[in-house]
Amino acid sequence: MARTNNNIIASMDIGTTKVSVVVGEMGPDGVLHILGEGSAPSHGLKEGEIKDIEKTAHSIQEALNAAEDISGYKISRVYVGIAGGHITGVNSNGIIKIHGNSVTDKDMARVLESAKALAIPPERKVIHVLPQEYTIDDQRYISNPLGMAGTRLTANVHIITGRDASIKNIMRACEECGLEVEEVVLESLASAHAVLSPSERKNGVILIDMGGGTSDILIIAEDAVKYTGEVPMGGEHMTNDIVRMLRASREGAELIKIRHGCVLDSMVQPAEQIEVPEILSEHAPHMVQRSVLAMVCQSRMEEIFSLIEQNLNASGFKEQAVGGVVLTGGASLIRGCRELAEDMFGMPARIGYPVNVGGMKEMVDDPKFSTVVGLLRYGAEQERKRGGNARKNKAGGRTRTMEAEGPKTSERLGRWFRALWQWIKDVR
Numbered sequence: 001m002a003r004t005n006n007n008i009i010a011s012m013d014i015g016t017t018k019v020s021v022v023v024g025e026m027g028p029d030g031v032l033h034i035l036g037e038g039s040a041p042s043h044g045l046k047e048g049e050i051k052d053i054e055k056t057a058h059s060i061q062e063a064l065n066a067a068e069d070i071s072g073y074k075i076s077r078v079y080v081g082i083a084g085g086h087i088t089g090v091n092s093n094g095i096i097k098i099h100g101n102s103v104t105d106k107d108m109a110r111v112l113e114s115a116k117a118l119a120i121p122p123e124r125k126v127i128h129v130l131p132q133e134y135t136i137d138d139q140r141y142i143s144n145p146l147g148m149a150g151t152r153l154t155a156n157v158h159i160i161t162g163r164d165a166s167i168k169n170i171m172r173a174c175e176e177c178g179l180e181v182e183e184v185v186l187e188s189l190a191s192a193h194a195v196l197s198p199s200e201r202k203n204g205v206i207l208i209d210m211g212g213g214t215s216d217i218l219i220i221a222e223d224a225v226k227y228t229g230e231v232p233m234g235g236e237h238m239t240n241d242i243v244r245m246l247r248a249s250r251e252g253a254e255l256i257k258i259r260h261g262c263v264l265d266s267m268v269q270p271a272e273q274i275e276v277p278e279i280l281s282e283h284a285p286h287m288v289q290r291s292v293l294a295m296v297c298q299s300r301m302e303e304i305f306s307l308i309e310q311n312l313n314a315s316g317f318k319e320q321a322v323g324g325v326v327l328t329g330g331a332s333l334i335r336g337c338r339e340l341a342e343d344m345f346g347m348p349a350r351i352g353y354p355v356n357v358g359g360m361k362e363m364v365d366d367p368k369f370s371t372v373v374g375l376l377r378y379g380a381e382q383e384r385k386r387g388g389n390a391r392k393n394k395a396g397g398r399t400r401t402m403e404a405e406g407p408k409t410s411e412r413l414g415r416w417f418r419a420l421w422q423w424i425k426d427v428r
């Protein structure tokens, strides 16, 4: 008989290079327990956006099957990420008169609603209204005004909007796989949830999520999002450069980038040679100096960083990021990335891995899983705020649960070990 568990949640990152699904549960200790992860190569996306729903749905189904297999749970609803050049973030504010003697939940909802009353064209939709700070009468910098006395409440917010059609494409691809979308969440915001420490969020930090097709930027200070931006360039562009410049096959270029790539040519020995698989498979591989590969990788990474720098300078919030830069996403793993970032941005940098997770945490211990883990954490927080029970969630009172097929423990362990073994082989 199928078991049900309302505390189980699932998240999905539909990235340019891979779709990842993670199943987890928030433990009573407040630690997010990972129960399983499934990934599949992504098809039908370009620069973070769906361009072919059928192909994307196929990738989603593959990742979903893997996650269900490993966790033993049937997934019916997901928190899903969104990114791409259509996303915009603006700062705005809303003002309302406080009804009664002190600020109530209703007042909080009204002031955010009033901040949302921007002139948004019909083809765009609001994805997030993120509070920055509140003011009651002339008292500024209030982080939580609930219960406070006053007559006028102002909210400063960061509003994220996206193209309605792009949001609908995500929903449609999920529906094709029988999935209900709980919420669409900005991918860089999710990554921030997974990798940043409370002190970084407070002191000010720049988060750069470097994926395959895009590099997403977020500035967080005083625990609030100040700026969101994007550069339509990532690790795939570097792979394409290697294909063109070194006459490598695509698979070969990806392989040598991961094995031997470096974005600081000073970090490689001048005499070191590497084998480059040819575009035409019947040709024997040729040898090139590793420093030539490093030069190709470095020039692309420098281009990405200088475009990010332009974004940061134009944002007006760069000076607030006294905590430095946190780089995450798969492309941040290339050797020398942290050092080059420190050099170009002139501030300390680190590589951000998903933190504060338990259970099968080894499965997601990689910057390429920051988004999907952050989506899971975001989802867990939303459900805790709603009362820790998905049944109470939304209008209509529909019951939405994760069902476990209830396999024998030995079967589940067997499946898990097979998946773990495959994963160990993949990372070798």
Ligand SMILES: Nc1ncnc2c1ncn2[C@@H]1O[C@H](COP(=O)(O)OP(=O)(O)OP(=O)(O)O)[C@@H](O)[C@H]1O
Residues within 6 Å of the ligand: 013, 014, 015, 016, 017, 018, 019, 042, 047, 048, 083, 210, 211, 212, 213, 214, 215, 234, 235, 236, 239, 254, 257, 258, 261, 329, 330, 331, 332, 333, 334, 335, 367, 368, 369
């Ligand atoms: N060890 C590594 N060294 C260099 N690059 C790597 C490494 N591991 C992964 N990458 C690169 O990271 C990129 C994929 O990162 P990620 O999985 O975060 O992207 P994505 O989420 O699918 O894409 P996007 O966020 O742009 O939509 C690929 O270009 C891949 O080559």
Ligand SMILES: [Mg+2]
Residues within 6 Å of the ligand: 013, 015, 016, 187, 209, 211, 212, 329, 371
């Ligand atoms: Mg990504």
